[in-house]
Amino acid sequence: MGDTTPRYTILIVDDEVRMRRVIADYLRIKDFRTIEASDGVEALEQFHREHPDLVLLDVMMPRMNGWEVCKEIRRVSQTPILMLTAKSEEDDELLGFELGADEYIGKPFSLKILSARIEAVLRRHTDTDDPALSLSLLRVDPLAREVYVDNMRVELTYTEFELLSYLMANKGIALSRDKILDGVWQYDYCGDARTVDTHIKKLRSKLGEAGEMIKTIRGIGYKFEA
Amino acid sequence: MGDTTPRYTILIVDDEVRMRRVIADYLRIKDFRTIEASDGVEALEQFHREHPDLVLLDVMMPRMNGWEVCKEIRRVSQTPILMLTAKSEEDDELLGFELGADEYIGKPFSLKILSARIEAVLRRHTDTDDPALSLSLLRVDPLAREVYVDNMRVELTYTEFELLSYLMANKGIALSRDKILDGVWQYDYCGDARTVDTHIKKLRSKLGEAGEMIKTIRGIGYKFEA
DNA sequence: AGTATTTGCCGAAATTTTGATAAAATGAAA
DNA sequence: TTTCATTTTATCAAAATTTCGGCAAATACT
Numbered sequence A, B: 001m002g003d004t005t006p007r008y009t010i011l012i013v014d015d016e017v018r019m020r021r022v023i024a025d026y027l028r029i030k031d032f033r034t035i036e037a038s039d040g041v042e043a044l045e046q047f048h049r050e051h052p053d054l055v056l057l058d059v060m061m062p063r064m065n066g067w068e069v070c071k072e073i074r075r076v077s078q079t080p081i082l083m084l085t086a087k088s089e090e091d092d093e094l095l096g097f098e099l100g101a102d103e104y105i106g107k108p109f110s111l112k113i114l115s116a117r118i119e120a121v122l123r124r125h126t127d128t129d130d131p132a133l134s135l136s137l138l139r140v141d142p143l144a145r146e147v148y149v150d151n152m153r154v155e156l157t158y159t160e161f162e163l164l165s166y167l168m169a170n171k172g173i174a175l176s177r178d179k180i181l182d183g184v185w186q187y188d189y190c191g192d193a194r195t196v197d198t199h200i201k202k203l204r205s206k207l208g209e210a211g212e213m214i215k216t217i218r219g220i221g222y223k224f225e226a
Numbered sequence C: 001a002g003t004a005t006t007t008g009c010c011g012a013a014a015t016t017t018t019g020a021t022a023a024a025a026t027g028a029a030a
Numbered sequence D: 001t002t003t004c005a006t007t008t009t010a011t012c013a014a015a016a017t018t019t020c021g022g023c024a025a026a027t028a029c030t
Helices: A017-029 A040-050 A066-076 A090-098 A111-128 A131-136 A158-169 A177-184 A194-213 B017-029 B040-050 B066-076 B090-098 B111-128 B131-135 B158-169 B177-185 B194-213
Strands: A008-013 A032-037 A054-058 A081-085 A103-106 A138-141 A146-149 A152-154 A214-217 A221-224 B008-013 B032-037 B054-058 B081-085 B103-106 B138-141 B146-149 B152-154 B214-217 B221-224
Touching (some): A008 A017, A008 A040, A017 A032, A017 A111, A032 A040, A040 A054, A054 A066, A054 A111, A066 A081, A066 A158, A081 A111, A103 A111, A138 A158, A146 A194, A158 A194, A194 A214, A194 A221, B032 B040, B040 B054, B040 B066, B054 B111, B066 B081, B081 B111, B103 B111, B138 B158, B138 B194, B146 B194, B158 B177, B158 B194, B158 B221, B177 B194, B177 B221, B194 B214, B194 B221
Parallel strands (some): A008 A032, A008 A054, A054 A081, A081 A103, B008 B032, B008 B054, B054 B081
Antiparallel strands (some): A138 A146, A146 A152, A214 A221, B138 B146
16 A cells, blocks of 8 residues: 555644654554644644645644644645544534634544544545635745645735735625625725725736636625635 | 865765875866765855855764764755765665755765766756755854855844744745744743734844745744745 | 943835725626 | 627726824933
8 A cells, every 4th residue: 555646645733742653653654644743833834834634633732722723724725634632522523613613623532533533534535525626726935925726826915914814714606896895894884895906816816827716796795616 | 186175065074084185185186176074064054154165974984973964954954965874775865965965975986977966966956957056045053153145145034044944944944923923932821922922023124135935924924934 | 341242213125005996807788 | 690789897096184113302210
């Protein structure tokens, strides 16, 4: 099984080296490529550099805990997230789902079960989403505030960047101009709705072919679609 | 061959004296200058004192292991790193590359192969990278609190040094003025955000061409980029 | 006194917004 | 189906605003 190309890349985030090692070794046998991060900040860096297909996220971590990382990833990506936690309390689980985690596993867990869940989540995801498209054509790095289209750097202004982030965070949802104004421009900014149009236009032109991911919903507003 | 000036300085980091000696002897024949360190902490000290052209790094070491040293060096420098390890496991290699190592050699190795790899890495580095720019342009020695631009010492004030360190520690991340104020001036110092601008300006002018590594992110703040 | 740091102000440049106009889509009527 | 009127969106350019960098004065620190 070792000579095939890994099907998916999995980012393992845990502050304990031994835990990471155990999981990584097992997943590699199962033909996954693994990358690791030992805390939240590093996790986000790795995430943006490697664009893993799934993130295994420990909750208890220094610097930035799992919930925060989860939230931050969800701001720009639909990448499946599987949360790991020592306490298997119900409200933790609830919080996890609220923040956008796809699965939730309480420690201790068997590696067999872990990999089964991973398979399930990935299957669920690849059925619906198109991984090749959103992954390679348009890439947004919120930490560096950089945007790449087809691996080429695109310079966006402050508002353009915020607007794109907002649209992507609400991928697949038709947003009215008012909602967009509320979301991107702070607290009930009283501006013309045409302002949104203008920025959408600039975004589309700067994003080139990726600009077509911003759809016009007539009578409503706009929608981002992968 | 002994009368020529050594082309490059190589820092050999290994806790075994005999191993260091064997490698050093051979590399000296190959016309390299060698310096040595027996553990991670010493390695960092030597690194900052001597600014070697390449680091040979053993993974298994007391006090601070090779991965940590590698990571620490990468925080402030692009100097080529060649990792040495006894276990020739795949994941070690992966981790090494993730952390920024340039090459990876499993023990035991032949000295011939080792020096060939060293030559290759050095050649690669001086070819592809703009050596005058990324490699030796800006060097920060946090222990000595010294900064070198193009190998010329630059005197920075306390705040300037802190600011530069903070920016470099968060390389590639767009930082708001508030974040910078928090990070450099600690404990929610309530100062004008323009203060940051002024210090950035001074830093840029003192750093000369290296000052261009400090990018302005309009509407946000600043970002350090190698 | 002599640095180092902070603050205020101004002009240049970049960005955002506005307003006017053209283009496109929609739906109803011919 | 075609035409026409209406509504909605796209485009463009100019005005208004914001932001940043530089300068210099004021303040703090040694």
